[in-house]
Each structure stands twice: as structure tokens, then as C-alpha cells.
Amino acid sequence: MPLDVSTQVKDPERVRLRREQIVQASVRLFTEKGFHKTTTREIAKASGLSNGALYEYVQSKEDVLYLVCRHIHREVRNRLASTLTEPGSAAKRLRHALCRFGELVLSMQDEILLIYQESKSLPRLYLHEVLSEEQQVVAVFEQLLREGLADQSILVEEKDIPVLAENAVVMGQMLAFRRWAWKQKSTESVLNTQVNAFLASVHSTTD
Amino acid sequence: MPLDVSTQVKDPERVRLRREQIVQASVRLFTEKGFHKTTTREIAKASGLSNGALYEYVQSKEDVLYLVCRHIHREVRNRLASTLTEPGSAAKRLRHALCRFGELVLSMQDEILLIYQESKSLPRLYLHEVLSEEQQVVAVFEQLLREGLADQSILVEEKDIPVLAENAVVMGQMLAFRRWAWKQKSTESVLNTQVNAFLASVHSTTD
DNA sequence: TGATAATGAGCGGGCGCTCAGTCGGAGGTG
DNA sequence: CACCTCCGACTGAGCGCCCGCTCATTATCA
Structure with a gap:
């Protein structure tokens, strides 16, 4: 809302x-x-x-900043939602979502960075709204992790899921806000490393 | 320098x-x-x-901001360095360093957040210096990962090490800059999740 | 007594925001 | 059709404030 x-x-x-x-x-x-x-x-x-x-x-x-943040989040959410229609095991879908999320971040580097750096200047009410939109992105990965737990294609404790989902998002966003750190590497190879690292961290069983 | x-x-x-x-x-x-x-x-x-x-x-x-950032980084580096004298396998030392780094971040939450949010306001020259100090922290984890690769207590590809080391740092820093996301959880339990997730992501063999 | 350190009123300028006024066109009237 | 009215959108000069920074002056020491 x-x-x-x-x-x-x-x-x-x-x-x-x-x-x-x-x-x-x-x-x-x-x-x-x-x-x-x-x-x-x-x-x-x-x-x-x-x-x-x-x-x-x-x-x-500040209204302008809020309009900007809302616009960016809306685009992220729309594009992420369109990647969730794939069939297959939870682990497969998780991998797919991670890759797509990574590509999305790469194609919106400036915008993601913008939200990271400037959202703290929003008035309280606006800030809460923006953060809760961010949580909706996290919720997508929580959902996928829970499904993986159900069909045993990933192996984690239920109580860790919120933190791990947050990891998935942040590891993706790192492609934007840490890009200076690996300028010599190709972005796709970094993305690949990140996806594999995350899947390993949840003991995913489809690699 | x-x-x-x-x-x-x-x-x-x-x-x-x-x-x-x-x-x-x-x-x-x-x-x-x-x-x-x-x-x-x-x-x-x-x-x-x-x-x-x-x-x-x-x-x-801006000079003041630089003095502040430098002071914070100095403290982080000093406290991190003091955790590297432990003996044992690389994996053991890695786990130890991750825990200590996490505790360090928790005890300096505001300061870490400050650097994350404000360092972009530094003049170019100062910014480069601050970023390169940050890279020194990353280098600590790169070093540990390489040692783990040498004694086979972790299993990753050499080319992924820079990115994975960056992950270690960011996953630690998340304790500060994402604290709002898991307010109901105890900080130690989140720290534990993060350490285990990172070790799993590098296929560490001492859990 | 001279060098060094500290004072704090004030300068210059830029910023967010406003408001008296202008413009243009939709609609009413004869 | 010509004319007038009215109203919502737009203009941009300028208000009032505050901020980073300075400098003539004063205080403090060796």
C-alpha cells in the first residue's frame, strides 16, 4: 500500500x-x-x-526522493515476480530466481545503489514504506527456501530462513554496491560465484 | 598510508x-x-x-568526516588483527576470525553503519583511501581462504576467493546495516547463522 | 613580549520553497 | 461566430533562513 x-x-x-x-x-x-x-x-x-x-x-x-524509491522498487518487484512462474523443484526455482535477481541488479546498478545510499534521507513514514517494500523482495526468497525445505532439496533449519533469505538479497545487491571491488572480473562470472555460494550455504542438492 | x-x-x-x-x-x-x-x-x-x-x-x-572514517577503520583493523594469532587449521582460524569479526561489527554497529551511509560524501581522494582500508579487511579473509585451500580444509576455486572474501565481510556487516530486519532474534543467533552459512558456502570441513 | 591558540560575530552565497501574476483554453452567451 | 468569463496550470523573481567558513580581536602562555 x-x-x-x-x-x-x-x-x-x-x-x-x-x-x-x-x-x-x-x-x-x-x-x-x-x-x-x-x-x-x-x-x-x-x-x-x-x-x-x-x-x-x-x-x-523528500517527496521526490520517495517517488524515485517507489518507482525503482516497483520495477524490481515486477521484474522479479515475472521470474517465479517456472516449474521444477524448489532448488531449481531458487537457482533460477537467484540468477534472474542478479541480472536484474546488474541492469539496475545505479538505481539499487541509489536506494542504498539515499533512502536514509527519507522522512520516517516514507522510510518505513520503502523498507517494507524491500522486505517483500526478501519474502520471495523466504518462500522459495521454505518450499525447498518441504521437498528436501535444500537443508537448513527453519529458524535460519529469514536470515538466509536476507543473505540472498544482499549477496545479489553486492553486485551493485561492491562493483568497484572486482572491476577486473566479468560480471557474469561474479554472479555465478554468488549463486553457487548461496546455494552451497543452504546445502542445496542440485548442483 | x-x-x-x-x-x-x-x-x-x-x-x-x-x-x-x-x-x-x-x-x-x-x-x-x-x-x-x-x-x-x-x-x-x-x-x-x-x-x-x-x-x-x-x-x-569533509576533513572531519575523513577523520571519523579513518578512526573507525583503524579500530576495526586493530581489533581484527588481534584475532589472527590463533593456532590450528585454516578452517578453524577462519571460523574464529568470522566470529570475532561478527562480534566486532555488533559492538560497533553505529560506526559501521556510519561508514556505509556517509563515506560517499567524501572527496575523491579521501574516498579512495577509505575504500582501500576496507580492502585491507577483505584481504584478511582472502588470506585465510587461501590458507584453507592450501591445507584442503576448504574447497573452492582460487578465482572465486576475492568475491568470497568480500562476502565474508559483507555478511558480517549485515549484522549492522540490516539489524532492523530481525529485531526479534538474538544477535548471537544471527551471528551463528551467518558464520555457518559462510563456512558452508566455501565447503569448509570442520563442522 | 612575542608567538601561538582561541574567540565568535558576521560574510557571502545558496538553498528550499512561495506567491502574485500570466497564460490558454473550455464553456457559456447573444 | 465573436466575445467574455473563469479556472486550473504554470511562471520565475525573490523571501527568509541557514550554513560553511573567515578574520579582526583577545586570551594565554613560555
Whole structure:
């Protein structure tokens, strides 16, 4: 249940359109310079709006950050959900989901990094919402792990599952926020290492 | 080779002392409100100095952030180094180092989080230095993994070691930067899960 | 008494945000 | 059709504030 961001403009379609411009421009600016060093004037200009018009669609600079985070999470969730329709054993599906999640992270490196670095600047309410959206991603892997436990294709203790699911997500996200550390390696080979490491950590039995 | 931060004050002992005050106060402030929302006036006041005096020991606000990061890394490195004197097989020493690193992270949660969230605000030169200090921590685990490979107490491919060492560090740091995700669990039990998960991921043979 | 350290009011500038005013077009009227 | 009215969207100069940093001045010592 995403939070509402209030606006002065009546036409909802126009709001959608303008906010799309705002988000698109802001992702670029925040990625390049960070949230704090980007001015609202820059946001307005890059969105093709005047200073005043920007504030017709948003009540504060933090609103913009929230719109950006929500947009990114929405895309992650949509793309992740589309990978869960595969058949096969839980371990197979887990591997598949890990690979896809990794590719997803790689193709959205800047955006993932952005959320990691800037979400702490969100007001409390917005922050909670963003974190709970993140937990929905974690929940996907929790679910897969539980199914693996059920069909015995992975071997872990039930009580460890929340932590292990978190590991799956973070190990994927590392492809974005630690990319500087292995610049000489190909990204696919790192992804492969990560997937295998995670599967080994849950004693998956299909390698 | 830590970078010099320039000062107007001649007496080195006095510089050391005052900067200790500055770092101590800043760690608290940055932890509570973040780097950007902390003003230099607050830093000066909390350090027991005047606005002007602060700038006798530092040339910019970013200098303060660098001093803070350097201080934290120094403590991490010192405490980690003191855990490496144990005897035994590589796998045993690896497990030991992971546990100690985890405890270290738990006891410095705020500081670790601080580096994660704020180091991106450092000027390029400082940032590189901080990142390379981080790599020294990673190098400790690389070393242990290589020794494990040599005495066959772990089973991985040489080419994966850099990535796996990075995993070890990040899985430890998760205790700090994902603490909100498992608030109901005891920290020791999470630590245990993490250590076991990592050892399994490198097929360690001493469990 | 001279060098060094500390003071704190204040400068310059930039920032988030506002608001009096303009524009344009949908709709009403004769 | 010409004309007028009205209202929602948009403009951009500018307000008020605060922040990083400085420097003329004062205090403190050897």
C-alpha cells in the first residue's frame, strides 16, 4: 500500500505524466550527484518544469526522493515476480530466481545503489514504506527456501530462513554496491560465484 | 598510508588531543543525524571548541568526516588483527576470525553503519583511501581462504576467493546495516547463522 | 613580549520553497 | 461566430533562513 504524495493538480493523468518526468530526471541527477547535492532547481529544469510547477506535483524535495524509491522498487518487484512462474523443484526455482535477481541488479546498478545510499534521507513514514517494500523482495526468497525445505532439496533449519533469505538479497545487491571491488572480473562470472555460494550455504542438492 | 589532514596548529600533541575530541563528538552527531544534517557549529560545540577553533584543526567539514572514517577503520583493523594469532587449521582460524569479526561489527554497529551511509560524501581522494582500508579487511579473509585451500580444509576455486572474501565481510556487516530486519532474534543467533552459512558456502570441513 | 591558540560575530552565497501574476483554453452567451 | 468569463496550470523573481567558513580581536602562555 504505497503512500500518497499530495499534489495541487486536479487531473490525475497529468499528475502521472509529470511525475514520470520528475522521476526520470531525478534518477539521473541523484545517481550522478546524490540527493543532497542536487537542488530543486536542477530537478525542475531537468524535468522540463519551472521551480513553481515542480511544487504543484510534490510538497517537498523528500517527496521526490520517495517517488524515485517507489518507482525503482516497483520495477524490481515486477521484474522479479515475472521470474517465479517456472516449474521444477524448489532448488531449481531458487537457482533460477537467484540468477534472474542478479541480472536484474546488474541492469539496475545505479538505481539499487541509489536506494542504498539515499533512502536514509527519507522522512520516517516514507522510510518505513520503502523498507517494507524491500522486505517483500526478501519474502520471495523466504518462500522459495521454505518450499525447498518441504521437498528436501535444500537443508537448513527453519529458524535460519529469514536470515538466509536476507543473505540472498544482499549477496545479489553486492553486485551493485561492491562493483568497484572486482572491476577486473566479468560480471557474469561474479554472479555465478554468488549463486553457487548461496546455494552451497543452504546445502542445496542440485548442483 | 593515511592521508594528512592539514592544520594551523604547531604542537602535534595538541592536534592529536583536539582531533580526538572532534572525532568522538562527530561520531555521535553523525550517527544521530547524519553527516549532511550536522552543522559545523554543532560539531564545534560538541567538541568543546569554538567555530573558529574547529577550523584550526581541520580545513573543511569533509576533513572531519575523513577523520571519523579513518578512526573507525583503524579500530576495526586493530581489533581484527588481534584475532589472527590463533593456532590450528585454516578452517578453524577462519571460523574464529568470522566470529570475532561478527562480534566486532555488533559492538560497533553505529560506526559501521556510519561508514556505509556517509563515506560517499567524501572527496575523491579521501574516498579512495577509505575504500582501500576496507580492502585491507577483505584481504584478511582472502588470506585465510587461501590458507584453507592450501591445507584442503576448504574447497573452492582460487578465482572465486576475492568475491568470497568480500562476502565474508559483507555478511558480517549485515549484522549492522540490516539489524532492523530481525529485531526479534538474538544477535548471537544471527551471528551463528551467518558464520555457518559462510563456512558452508566455501565447503569448509570442520563442522 | 612575542608567538601561538582561541574567540565568535558576521560574510557571502545558496538553498528550499512561495506567491502574485500570466497564460490558454473550455464553456457559456447573444 | 465573436466575445467574455473563469479556472486550473504554470511562471520565475525573490523571501527568509541557514550554513560553511573567515578574520579582526583577545586570551594565554613560555
